[in-house]
Amino acid sequence: MKSEPTECSFEDVLSRPDQTVDWFGIRNYQARNFMRDLMKPGDGVLFYHSSCKNPGIVGIAEIASEAYPDRLQFDPASEYYDTASTPQKPRWLAVDVKALRAVPIITLAELRSHPQTAGMRVLARGNRLSITPVAQDEFRFITEVLAPA
Numbered sequence: 001m002k003s004e005p006t007e008c009s010f011e012d013v014l015s016r017p018d019q020t021v022d023w024f025g026i027r028n029y030q031a032r033n034f035m036r037d038l039m040k041p042g043d044g045v046l047f048y049h050s051s052c053k054n055p056g057i058v059g060i061a062e063i064a065s066e067a068y069p070d071r072l073q074f075d076p077a078s079e080y081y082d083t084a085s086t087p088q089k090p091r092w093l094a095v096d097v098k099a100l101r102a103v104p105i106i107t108l109a110e111l112r113s114h115p116q117t118a119g120m121r122v123l124a125r126g127n128r129l130s131i132t133p134v135a136q137d138e139f140r141f142i143t144e145v146l147a148p149a
Contacts, residue, residue, distance in 0.1 A: 001061075001097065002050040002122075002130040010047045010059035013099040020098045023131075024070050025080045027092060031131040035067045035093050044139050045097055048122070049105075050130075057106040060143055065096035103147035116141040 001023060003009070013021045026032050040063060047059035069090035072080035085091035111117045121132040134142075143149075 001045050002048045004051045005049045005058075006052070009049065010061075010099060010102060013047075013061070013097070014059070014102065016099075018098070019100075020064050020096050022094050023097050024072050024094045026070070026094070026130065027080065027082075028129060031129050032093050034131045034133060035095050038133055039063045039067065039095055041065060044134075044143070046134060046139065046142060047097070047099065054105055054107070056108065056110070057103065057142065057147070059102045060100045060147065061097050062100060063095055064098040067093040067095050070094040101149065106142065106146050110146070111142075114141070114146075116145075 008021060013019060023035070026035065043063040045061040045063060046057045047061045049055055049058050069087070070080065070092040071094070072078040073082040073085040073090060073092045074087060075081055080092070082091055108123060111120060112123055117123075117138050120134065120138055121127060121129075122134075
């Protein structure tokens with residue numbers, strides 16, 4: 001899951017009393033569908049900082065809730081407001097993400113350098129999604145080899 005550190009940094013989430021943040025503002029149908037269909041509480045998350053000096057994986061987190069309607073789609077004052085979305089038929093979803101531990105930054109170049117992670121969707125040409133699935137073997141390699149606890 002990608003976030004710009006100026007909007008939501010891993011350090012900010014770790015400093016919260018419950019170490020949890022609602023992952024709001026997703027306005028891409030494919031990313032929304034990943035949240036709706038693939039993410040379940042307890043699933044591992046690679047927290048990635050993007051659009052910054054040193055982009056890369058900076059933390060390990062987990063999904064802390066089922067998907068639920070993103071509250072900002074109903075708020076006319078929000079940049080994420082959607083006039084076509086209603087409480088009866090919400091278009092956009094959010095999930096809660098709980099920060100577990102920070103890791104030394106793992107860059108895209110490092111991910112590309114390992115055959116175990118070279119095929120990750122986040123590395124695909126033209127990928128702009130803020131949420132991409134990670135295979136269990138890729139997640140295990142990253143959390144056990146590149147960034148062990």
